[in-house]
Amino acid sequence: MTNAESAMSQEYKDALESLLFQLADDDFMYAYRGSEWLGLAPHIEADIAFSSISQDTMGHAAMYYQLLEDLGAGKADHLAHFRPSEDRKNSILLERVNGEGYYMETPHYDWAYAVVRSVFYTYAKKVKLDSLRESAYLPLADVALKVRMELYYHKMHWDIWFKQLLNSTDVAKKKMNDAIQLVLADFGDVFSFGSHKQAIEKNGLIASEEELKDKWSKLIAPLFQSVQMTTPIIPEPSDKNGRNGKHTSDLEKGLATLSEVNKVDSAAVW
Amino acid sequence: MNAYASLTVERVFEVLMNVKDPEIDSVSIVDLGMVGNVVTEENDVKVTLLPTFLGCPALEIIKENTVKAIKKLPEVENVKVEFIFNPPWTSDRITEKGHIGLRAFGISPPPRHFEEDGTWHVDCAYCGSTYVTMENIFGPTACRSILYCKSCKNVFEAMKPISTLM
Numbered sequence: 001m002t003n004a005e006s007a008m009s010q011e012y013k014d015a016l017e018s019l020l021f022q023l024a025d026d027d028f029m030y031a032y033r034g035s036e037w038l039g040l041a042p043h044i045e046a047d048i049a050f051s052s053i054s055q056d057t058m059g060h061a062a063m064y065y066q067l068l069e070d071l072g073a074g075k076a077d078h079l080a081h082f083r084p085s086e087d088r089k090n091s092i093l094l095e096r097v098n099g100e101g102y103y104m105e106t107p108h109y110d111w112a113y114a115v116v117r118s119v120f121y122t123y124a125k126k127v128k129l130d131s132l133r134e135s136a137y138l139p140l141a142d143v144a145l146k147v148r149m150e151l152y153y154h155k156m157h158w159d160i161w162f163k164q165l166l167n168s169t170d171v172a173k174k175k176m177n178d179a180i181q182l183v184l185a186d187f188g189d190v191f192s193f194g195s196h197k198q199a200i201e202k203n204g205l206i207a208s209e210e211e212l213k214d215k216w217s218k219l220i221a222p223l224f225q226s227v228q229m230t231t232p233i234i235p236e237p238s239d240k241n242g243r244n245g246k247h248t249s250d251l252e253k254g255l256a257t258l259s260e261v262n263k264v265d266s267a268a269v270w
Numbered sequence: 271m272n273a274y275a276s277l278t279v280e281r282v283f284e285v286l287m288n289v290k291d292p293e294i295d296s297v298s299i300v301d302l303g304m305v306g307n308v309v310t311e312e313n314d315v316k317v318t319l320l321p322t323f324l325g326c327p328a329l330e331i332i333k334e335n336t337v338k339a340i341k342k343l344p345e346v347e348n349v350k351v352e353f354i355f356n357p358p359w360t361s362d363r364i365t366e367k368g369h370i371g372l373r374a375f376g377i378s379p380p381p382r383h384f385e386e387d388g389t390w391h392v393d394c395a396y397c398g399s400t401y402v403t404m405e406n407i408f409g410p411t412a413c414r415s416i417l418y419c420k421s422c423k424n425v426f427e428a429m430k431p432i433s434t435l436m
Binding site: 045048049052053055056057058059060062063139142143145146147148149150152153156157 | 321323324325326327355356358359360405406407408409410412416430432433434436
């Protein structure tokens, strides 16, 4: 342990770990749900793009888990694979299934939902990364700069899909509007820090929830204007706040699937 | 003669010139701009590497190959290689020799400049024509895009520009 780490107060360390788990678990579940789309996207270029974005995002999650490992929270792989759902701090939005059906059998996934979830989340991630660049915890600020450069291309990609589908047929518009409602219903905890809000904000780890929400609305406004829509209002988090370990059964099932190989053979490499 | 008199930073760099990205075997990690610091102390070597893309599966292989290559130097005892994020890897770290190696592999090197609106342009990796279209900003690996040349009618790849201004 370095001097800097041993000098951390318990409150500071708890707040930092909580924030890192939120960032890691969000990216981890987003990447996992994205990977379930492999081979199923509307056309091959979309398939290449989404799998590349998911791979990048899994890399981002790995960086945050590594920062946690450096703090003594456990091995990164273990943190990713084997924490039970009640220990997970991802937003509810990111654990939701892609649609009906199982990807190994007959998936009826909702592409509009994938696009809208990706747009809303990518913009949220962008405003968080902009703020994390100034984080009091320097290793986090360094990782944020690196992640942000990759996110640039993700945002570019999802902007195109969002605009094209909302400028397309009536069916496409309806599907997109339905998806926006679905995503909004789960969007409340994306900017929540849960029960660690005060300590996270007070210690300068990242900007306040309110400031981030305001930045998100301003950042995404031009996109909504470009499709003649008003920017939606971010709802308050519901009782099911993922930041406090409250989750849906979607998460539990997802975790069981994604940790299956590791449980069968913990020495497996790819 | 002292057993480790000849272990110098230059010797290590010579070795690193032969460590390649397993997915682009015409460019060394030095010319890709991935090598941060090389420090030698008696028989020990410490190298810091800058990851290109965080989710790139080649990173661990590159790290292993770096360790193996340095260990081949008879005067070396211990090797430590680690990834760092500060400074971050950016595509302007690729050397001119790296640009030549990328073209030889059929990959257009990343553009040195962005347009004012953030867009960028590359010429065909094969014929140099400027008459190209972007097929997919994402490609077969995290660092590449797929383009099409309307002059020589080839599909080619380009390395994505990466900058801290993004």
